[in-house]
Amino acid sequence: MIINKNVNKVLLVICYLQFVICISGCFYASIAIRNFDDAIFDSAKKVENKIKDPVKKDIRLSALWGGHSTILLQMYNKVIIFDPYFNNHLGGVFLRKVETGLDVDYLNQLDLICVSHSHMDHLCYSSIGVLSEKFPNAKLVFPYGVEKYLPAFDVDMVRIDNRNVNPNKIGKTILIDSIMVTPVYVAHTGGRYAIDTYTWKVEGATGYILQYRDLCIYFAGDTGYDSTAFKKIGNNFKIDLAFIPIGPCRNCDSLGFRQHTSSSEGLLLFRDLNAKYMIPMHYGAIRYMSDENYPLVVLEELLNTTAYGDLKNKVKILKVGEQIIFNE
């Protein structure tokens, strides 16, 4: 009887702990459940006619959207990839709705691989593995804290120190392969496996400013909206092109998302930056709390309103696998 009573208590504690784990990972769990059937029974939509010459000669600036947050950027003779993610499954269970629009076989040059943070939809081991095998002279750049989530790759790994960055302070610029790399503030979390993100709140997320010759590029990675931080970035840099996330969001025309920008917050962020052009990202690949393309639908609606109409010609919406060239 005494043994049974103790066993019951032990089982009660075990059940409670499992409940706690579910709560701490509820965001991932809810998405996993929603995506699980697709992951088993469906497949990612194919991207037809992938660009066969993503790296071009005599280009001033170009950007190819690989889907989600994967951006292939060319600044004159330098080629940079942000958050490469080529797998059709995320974490083994989340199905990508559309496959990546970038075929690595067609890529013939790569100088920098920039990782914004270690979450599963931004840091993909096999994608970095493929790139590091093909381009052993490329540099893998990541913020402080991400090193814990990275195995050794056969490329030079460069950790940038973003620990002193805050909404009022820009990070220290370092020169990597003739490109000036500056970490900037993001309202976002580090970690990868739920408890490290939400309970330990570990470090490891950054935005990037890249400067090369006369060009200045901003890549936000994942971030919530912080007007102070983005106005500060806009005041410090004359940004030519900004890659800004517009999801995930449920009510994408509203404000107040803590660690992601909604469609409307993405436009506010762009306005704070005072950049020349914006390319929206972080939608279309994975179904989070709404349809994967809902952030884009809302963005297009907002651009047709008087409140945001002035931004319409500056926001360049790309299809997965589409490349845009800026020669002015």
Place this chain on the structure above:
Amino acid sequence: MIYKLIVTVLIIFLDISIGFSQDYKENKTKEYFTWGLMQMIPSPTLYQDTDGNNSRVQFGLKWQIIPINISFKTNKYVSNSQFFMINPVRRFTGSIETFIQPEITIAEFKYSNIKSFGVSTGSRLMFPLVEYGENLSGSLGMKYTFRKSFDEVSKGYAGLEAGIYIFGGMIGLQYTQNFNSRTNYNVSLYIKYF
């Protein structure tokens, strides 16, 4: 007592929230405390219980403690050895580790004439299979289980262990072949969160 423990755990975990990366303040006490709670989650295990003529399986629980992990794939910013609180990435990408597994069966063995409580210790090699091991990894190891028989003739037995893991090496299936005719094998649903 149990309710006090639950309330304490609840208070600790009420701190689940979004903390922005650049606001990080190291709090090792909290990290180790919550990590320690996670280690209380056992791996359900089935043990063979036989005397040669009769055979059945006995349900039990096993806890996973890893005192030392030496990784083969760490980058230049991270030490190749880590103690107790092991980042899953270093485990599933390829590593060797020692482990201690306290284990207990819910009821006494019926035929095996061995005690319900035991402690296994040994070492295992973990290797990646799919997506650098994050989606699928495997392990091979050997161990010795200290589990006395009621007649005190036997103090324990050796065994070979093989495992396969998903979800960053946190959930898996482990099979152990023991060199003991009274409990030839056991099969565990492996659970270890960090």
